[in-house]
Amino acid sequence: MVPAAFVQLSAFPLTPNDKLDRNALPAPNNEDFASEAYEEPEGEIENLLSSIWAELLNIKRVGRNDGFFVLGGHSLLAVRMISRIRAMLSFEISLRTLFEAPTIAQLAPRLLATGAAHDESYDVLLPIKPQGSRPPLFCVHPGTGLSWCYTGLSTQLDPDQPLYGLQARGFIDNGKMASTLDEMVLDYIDQVRQVQPHGPYHLLGMVQEDEEDEDESSQQQGLIQMFFGDTDQYSPDMMNPILKRASIVGNNNGRIGRQQGPQVTSGDVVIFRATVLEAKGRTMLNADDWKAHACGAVEVYDIDYAHDYMDLPEPTAIIGRILSQKLAERHRNREKEE
Template sequence: RGVELGIQALFLAPTVAGLAAALDDEDPAAGALDVLLPLRTRGDLPPVFCFHAAGGLSWRYAALLRHLPAGHPVYGLQARAFAEPGHRPVSLEEAAADYVERIRAVRPTGPYHLVGWSLGGLVAQAAAVLLEEDGEEVATVAVLDSYPARTGDPVTVPPAPRVLGALLDAAGVGPDRGDEELTPEAGAALLRARGGPLAALLADRVGALVDAYRTGVELRAGFAPRRFGGDLILFVANGGAGGRGSRPGPESLPAAATAEKADRWRPYVAGTIAVHPVDCRHEDMLRPEPLAVVGAAIAAHLNNRTTRKDI
């Protein structure tokens, strides 16, 4: 069940049903699958750009809005396959370059603030390298429990029916559905019958969700980060009793294990790595309690930047 629970975490959040309220568009559903997802467009300070995890959607970052200073607009970056079914990047770097184009259409010059959970942390770091190579200032790279792959790390791409089954579980569709026979068409029909925030997805978009997750697993395995010249803010999910609180628990990672995770980034970060342990499991990082810890730290960093020089 570990794989299924991890996949479900990418698709399910307490705030997903309230996504429409977070979006600024009068018809938010029309743009909910766009590559650039406007979560908050108001504000005169540099935007915060949030990169999707392997599931391809950035909806879960809507829960971050309440924690970030109101002067910063917030945008999510989502897998291009939702807007262009069948699109598949050949590398994580290619995806990052595409997202940098979208970012610069909104914010032509720096400073830039980048945030990413899971696979999104790798994409955020890759985007930071590209922006830096263009001569731009990258003021924030906040990585939420994301680490470069190590040589020998196992790569297991789950079968499409398993991913789709986890998506349906996350949406509350009952278990008596015959996952072995699941197709995107059948999944879309089940979601439509169930109702909820995913009910409007057509079969090609359901297929895109599945493909985005499986592609993300493959892209992570083939990604070799390049060195970023700035600093990194690293949030480490250190386990913890129950996995959803913000205080240390008896199952938390020892300090040495947390340090080892930070060391995995050291070859790829020229500046400092500020490590923030968060008492949760990886899949719970964007749940309310852990996200309050993450959001407070990012907000403090943004406020410090604003006090010093950001406009």
């Protein structure tokens, strides 16, 4: 919950309706970011990492002891940084490595040590933050099949809260994918029980509109935007195999999802509803639709962002704060019962 930057204002800019005018807030200057005392990068690897971070974070200089996430990095920027490192340095790096070694001084030797080792960023069970004694929070992938969008929660939840992602098969095991939703669910149950043999279980996921398969070109444009930010930073030799695989996995997820209707859960449901509609024809999620599928309580929290941007730092902080409260309540209740 530590802010990435501190900007002093004489007053908050307001809209005509006396609400915070987010668009009028000034962007942080270089000196506004929370950083360690500047220490110049050492060696070729550290200097290349410094230049990559400075470009992605829009900061003039990055010291070897500055933390990527402290400087304002988030999950999308982490993905782009990983792809840039792969393209420029030919090193493989996982998201977990970045969380364990968030400064340039820590990351450079890890790159040299791992080299082209297996990248666990595509494993079915993604250990975003495995440390902690509480029951883990398991995050089920969106349509793309990857759970990288949840990585920002690792800095927002209680330090004792483990966090894992569940990712679709298709990026490993020679591209083999689940053929039915039941097959996928049973696979994920096995993965969850490797970490937590017994319940209760905490699950987080994303609800997306039911759309027919997109053509490969349209899908790849969306994936390029996710991985690189804009198409100007993309070249076909950087991640084309991954983009093609993500397109195939996404279409498979949509197909098996349409084959089976939603069932009923005995637990409570907490909904984070995106209130900004991204395109004409889209409608806001109706929480009443969930009441027929949940025996427990259904709570709704409106997030003033579009669905595709719910993993940016500000909505992630809001969601993380609420999740922390809910998980803490469950933890206290469980301790009382024991």
